[in-house]
Amino acid sequence: MAITQTGARLSSSEVAPEQPLASLADDVRTGLLSRPRWLSPKYFYDDRGSALFEAICATPEYYPSRTEAALLEAHGQEIIEHAAPDHMLELGSGSSRKTRHLLDACDALDQSCQYWPFDVSAQMMLDAGAQLVADYDWLALHALIGDYTGGLTNVPLPEDGRRLIVFLGGTLGNFEPGEARAMLEQIAGLMRGDDQLLLGVDRVKDTATLEAAYDDAEGVTADFNRNVLRVLNRELEADFPVDDYRHRALFDRDKARIEMRLGAGHAHRVTLATLDTAIDIDAGEEIVTEFSHKFTPDTLAALLESAGLAMDRHFEAEGGAYSLVLARRA
Numbered sequence: 001m002a003i004t005q006t007g008a009r010l011s012s013s014e015v016a017p018e019q020p021l022a023s024l025a026d027d028v029r030t031g032l033l034s035r036p037r038w039l040s041p042k043y044f045y046d047d048r049g050s051a052l053f054e055a056i057c058a059t060p061e062y063y064p065s066r067t068e069a070a071l072l073e074a075h076g077q078e079i080i081e082h083a084a085p086d087h088m089l090e091l092g093s094g095s096s097r098k099t100r101h102l103l104d105a106c107d108a109l110d111q112s113c114q115y116w117p118f119d120v121s122a123q124m125m126l127d128a129g130a131q132l133v134a135d136y137d138w139l140a141l142h143a144l145i146g147d148y149t150g151g152l153t154n155v156p157l158p159e160d161g162r163r164l165i166v167f168l169g170g171t172l173g174n175f176e177p178g179e180a181r182a183m184l185e186q187i188a189g190l191m192r193g194d195d196q197l198l199l200g201v202d203r204v205k206d207t208a209t210l211e212a213a214y215d216d217a218e219g220v221t222a223d224f225n226r227n228v229l230r231v232l233n234r235e236l237e238a239d240f241p242v243d244d245y246r247h248r249a250l251f252d253r254d255k256a257r258i259e260m261r262l263g264a265g266h267a268h269r270v271t272l273a274t275l276d277t278a279i280d281i282d283a284g285e286e287i288v289t290e291f292s293h294k295f296t297p298d299t300l301a302a303l304l305e306s307a308g309l310a311m312d313r314h315f316e317a318e319g320g321a322y323s324l325v326l327a328r329r330a
């Protein structure tokens with residue numbers, strides 16, 4: 001494996017998928033020709049998308065991020081004491097902003113721990129990583145660049161030492177239920193003995209709070225959602241009229257999920273030159289761009305159990321707004 005040393009305590013490498021993954025072109029062709037039309041959410045996170053996601057986290061409506069941060073701050077020491085990690089692997093680490101609460105706890109408890117962030121958005125991860133090793137003088141950080149939907153068996157964690165796998169931000173909820181279970185099984189496959197998983201998921205609550213969190217008044221989330229069309233315009237030489245698409249976020253209580261969609265304002269023909277394809281889109285037709293599943297304590301416990309995991313600790317925000325759980329292999 002090619003390992004790039006960018007400083008004594010900062011290195012990075014690419015994680016190869018177990019099986020070749022569908023290309024952007026194949027994914028988009030399949031999704032856009034399906035009914036309903038859909039696009040894979042992993043394409044949101046180009047540089048602009050990553051910056052827009054950070055901006056979403058700062059909107060007053062998007063409570064999950066600050067709620068999770070408060071839980072990590074309040075319980076960070078208990079989490080680190082309980083898990084006593086030598087290696088912390090974080091899936092979809094993004095800016096690692098909230099992870100700082102865990103590193104602060106390591107600091108306070110003299111728990112020397114190596115940090116392994118894993119993200120598709122390499123630049124954001126490397127920028128964050130450089131800042132982290134500057135701020136924590138004991139920290140060794142190995143950035144893993146790749147797509148975690150390709151599996152975790154090629155993650156190069158050392159054999160020795162206790163592991164804490166971290167998966168925050170409700171990102172597990174962005175998978176369909178079967179995929180979420182498969183992802184947890186992959187995670188369980190990396191855990192041995194009393195290794196721990198720290199998982200953050202959002203909870204079912206009133207519709208207005210949920211829908212506002214995914215449709216902020218300033219329109220940052222709308223811009224983030226539409227950004228996926230900009231990615232396609234650039235990567236596939238497409239000509240989506242980005243500003244003609246309307247952002248929608250609806251809570252489906254039966255499926256316990258927010259559904260994000262983009263609706264075309266006018267009928268138009270989009271040409272995707274790289275795919276050699278043109279698609280006629282009707283006025284008002286919608287493309288599904290993301291699901292965000294919400295949990296109850298029972299559905300969360302059942303999902304963990306289905307993947308061979310059991311809850312060790314459950315930290316809940318006031319009123320059950322958000323859940324942070326520590327789990328181990330059952």
Ligand code: SAH
Nearest residue numbers: 042045092093094119120121147148168169
């Ligand atoms: N954990 C951070 C960021 C959440 S946003 C937080 O809680 O604020 C989701 C993150 O997952 C982004 O950084 C995105 O780049 C990354 N991501 C999305 N799909 C991915 C995939 N398939 N493989 C690896 N990283 C992915």
Ligand code: TRP
Nearest residue numbers: 056169170171221225260290292
């Ligand atoms: N994991 C985040 C969530 O489900 C991702 C997210 C937040 C998101 N806001 C979004 C995805 C808007 C698409 C559009 O909360």
